[in-house]
Amino acid sequence: MEEGQIRIVVNLEEVGFLDSSGLGALVGALKRVNERGGRLVLACPEGSPLKVLTITGLDKVFAIHDSVDDALRG
Amino acid sequence: MADRFTLELPPEPISIGTARLFSATVARFFGTQEEAVEDLKLAVSEACTVAIRANEAQGGRVHLAIEGGRPALTFSIPDGGSASTDRTDPLEVASGELIRALFPSAEFVPTAERRADVRFSVPTGS
Numbered sequence: 001m002e003e004g005q006i007r008i009v010v011n012l013e014e015v016g017f018l019d020s021s022g023l024g025a026l027v028g029a030l031k032r033v034n035e036r037g038g039r040l041v042l043a044c045p046e047g048s049p050l051k052v053l054t055i056t057g058l059d060k061v062f063a064i065h066d067s068v069d070d071a072l073r074g
Numbered sequence: 075m076a077d078r079f080t081l082e083l084p085p086e087p088i089s090i091g092t093a094r095l096f097s098a099t100v101a102r103f104f105g106t107q108e109e110a111v112e113d114l115k116l117a118v119s120e121a122c123t124v125a126i127r128a129n130e131a132q133g134g135r136v137h138l139a140i141e142g143g144r145p146a147l148t149f150s151i152p153d154g155g156s157a158s159t160d161r162t163d164p165l166e167v168a169s170g171e172l173i174r175a176l177f178p179s180a181e182f183v184p185t186a187e188r189r190a191d192v193r194f195s196v197p198t199g200s
Contacts, residue, residue, distance in 0.1 A: 017094075019119040020168040048112040055175045056168070 006038025009071040018049035023056060030062065039063070043071040079140040083122075085130040093122045093138050097149065100140050104147060105199020113176045114149070114196050120169035121154030121192045127165070128153040128189055146195045154192035157184035 010026065012018075026042075033040040041063040045053055053059045065071035081096050083089035097118045101111050118138070125136045139150040155173070156166040173180050173192065180194035 017115065017119075019116055019123070020165060020172060021123060023168070024165065048116060051112075052116065052172070055172060 006033055006036055007072075008033055008038065008040045009043050009065075009068055010040065011043045011068050011071075012046075012049055013044035013068075015045070015049050016047065018045075018052050020056075023052065023058060026062070027058070041065060041071045041074065043068045076141050077143050081138040083136045083138070085126045085134060085136055087126065089126065089136055090119050090122045093118050093136070096138065097140065101147060101196060101198070104143060106147070106196050107199075110196050117173045117176050117180070117194060118149065118151070120172050121151035124155060124166055124169050124192075125151055125153040142195070142198070144198050144200065146197050148193060148195045150191060150193045152185070152191045153189045155182040155190040157182065157188055157190040 008029070010029075026040075030040045042053075043065045044067060045064060050059075053062070053064070063071075063074065065074055079096075079100050081093060083092060094115045098111050098115050101114055106114070122136055122138070128134075129136055134153075137152050141148050141150070155170050170182065173194065177194035177196075180192065182190040182192055184190050
């Protein structure tokens with residue numbers, strides 16, 4: 001992949017649980033993708049995972065979309 | 075007389091899921107609402123992650139105790155939090171802040187150097 005051409009959508013639709021270890025993995029991935037000029041966005045977080053993202057303020061750090069289609073377009 | 079449930083686990087990541095399931099099962103048995111069960115699972119996961127890190131080097135065990143019944147259950151995880159004030163460990167900072175956000179009355183009782191026992195309560199059904 002060339003720089004600037006990376007766009008990763010993490011589909012959280014079937015993720016029912018997310019703790020700080022999972023957040024750490026997402027933040028680490030976001031950092032690596034950003035360093036290569038790409039984008040990493042989240043799709044479909046609901047329930048407890050969305051609550052964790054909100055509590056930690058990471059809902060402001062990640063671009064979050066309601067559907068995978070929106071995430072791919074956005 | 076209050077009920078008491080205890081769980082002792084090896085300090086391995088796989089133990090976190092067991093602790094979460096055990097906690098959720100006891101809470102549901104006592105009628106805790108599902109939203110609170112989800113918060114409980116997250117708090118137990120965070121505390122057990124820290125407790126595993128604290129015990130894995132020495133081969134110590136991770137302990138979880140649940141006491142009470144109605145109207146509340148109290149969850150205790152020794153070594154589940156950090157008593158450190160330098161806050162240099164990002165994982166322990168994030169874990170502690172998540173637990174406090176979910177359960178504002180959670181207690182972090184300092185024990186050994188840098189370690190704290192974590193205690194928090196969830197309401198049960200009437």
